[in-house]
Amino acid sequence: MKKLNLKKNETLIEYFIKKNDITNILIAISGGQDSIYLIKTLERLKRQVSKPKLNLSYIYIDHQWKKSSNTQVKHIISHIKLIKSNMIIYQINKKTLSEDECRKCRYNIIIQHAIKYKFQLIITGHSATDKIETFIQNIIKGSGIESLSSLSIKSKISSKIFILRPLLNLDREMIYWMCKKFYLSIWSDSTNYFYKIQRNRIRQELIPYIKKYLHINIENNIISLINNYHYQNEYIKQNTIKLYIKSQHNKRAAINYKKINTQNFILQIKIIQLFCFHNFQMYLENSKLIKIIYYINIKSIYLSKIISCNNFNFFINKNWFYLNIKKSI
Structure with missing residues (x-):
């Protein structure tokens, strides 16, 4: 099952690129396991695809939430240097733990950067786990049916720019397994344990509690519902x-x-x-x-x-x- 899903994932990216004549791609990364595996996948695809020739560039948004932010940035820079690719880093001076504010700020920067430098495609490392967590957050907010199914694999933000989320069919466990298989260096992000951030509490406490005491297949059921x-x-x-x-x-x-x-x-x-x-x-x-x-x-x-x-x-x-x-x- 893992091999099948992974192959489908790579085929999806290649098909989308060729279908829409994509040459300039901007990849939004965070330094976590999802981003590291996404980098591995895209760099391998870049070598395999001869026409069109792909121009990959990476973008990282540093919210400076913690004291070790600079160390994390250095880790990401080192990783990008190893693959001999390009990366731009934006640092947010106004610090906030509001996830909604950070997300809006992040998307705005990424989209404006893509428009300015004429990127045709933005790729993000959202996984099936992110999709489930977003679904639960939207239920808590009382969102409508549009928001409950809003995180899609592909979308269009303008007549010239697409967004692709190729990892949405892979959960965090599968991505972690692939990172271990390829000996990829994963950055342990301490902000994942800040319980003032709602998503972290959902990931670390709510979902494990439901799986243990209410329904072990809660994640698969939520994906089906979405x-x-x-x-x-x-x-x-x-x-x-x-x-x-x-x-x-x-x-x-x-x-x-x-x-x-x-x-x-x-x-x-x-x-x-x-x-x-x-x-x-x-x-x-x-x-x-x-x-x-x-x-x-x-x-x-x-x-x-x-x-x-x-x-x-x-x-x-x-x-x-x-x-x-x-x-x-």
Whole structure:
């Protein structure tokens, strides 16, 4: 099973590169076992692929969480020098233990770097274990179905830049086994044991507890659930787009709510969200979405202002649901 998954993993990267004519690749690394194995895989692939010729460059974001950060940076630099490749390091001066803030900052730096230096593909070392931990975090936050299945193998962040997460089908145990097999130097990161970071507590305490006392196959079950949610989410998105196109006004920022209020509640929510984002790149709070759905389901209604949000007003007039900009006084 391990050999099969590993072969599929390498084939996926090669197929994606050739299909999209990728030549310039930016690899985001952390120095942990996932990153070290990813480097090994990509450098081997670089030697095997003759056309197109691959240009690999590595990027490392140093949040300077601990005193040994400089030592870790030196370890990563030494490893990259051994393989004779290029690497850029960004150091974050503002220290924070907020995982959400760090993640947003990290992604912003990586994407801006990719845009500036014209990289076509960003590859990250996220594994199946990361996918499970992210799923649990999103459940705790009360996230919707999109977030529960958001960490996908491939995605597109612009017309010219892709993100690929080729290790998502491999768990940490399998990656650790491969690192040992190839005698790869793994950096032991002490920040993995900072329990103020929620992900660490999930990894070190919650999942082991569930496996020991509740269900030993919890990780496989969560992966199956994530896959199911992915297909459900795709179905909902496709139907939302179809209904939104059918209900649009041909001139104004409006939709025919009579074509919406006969639909399932979740489709009504999604169409209103898409309507707001498509016209004004605006996200509505859940309470305001519920209020809008309530009004568009009332059968007898004449010209009526429903709610205000930021600089916008929402109206219903006859069969149409409108959004317009508030007039300045």
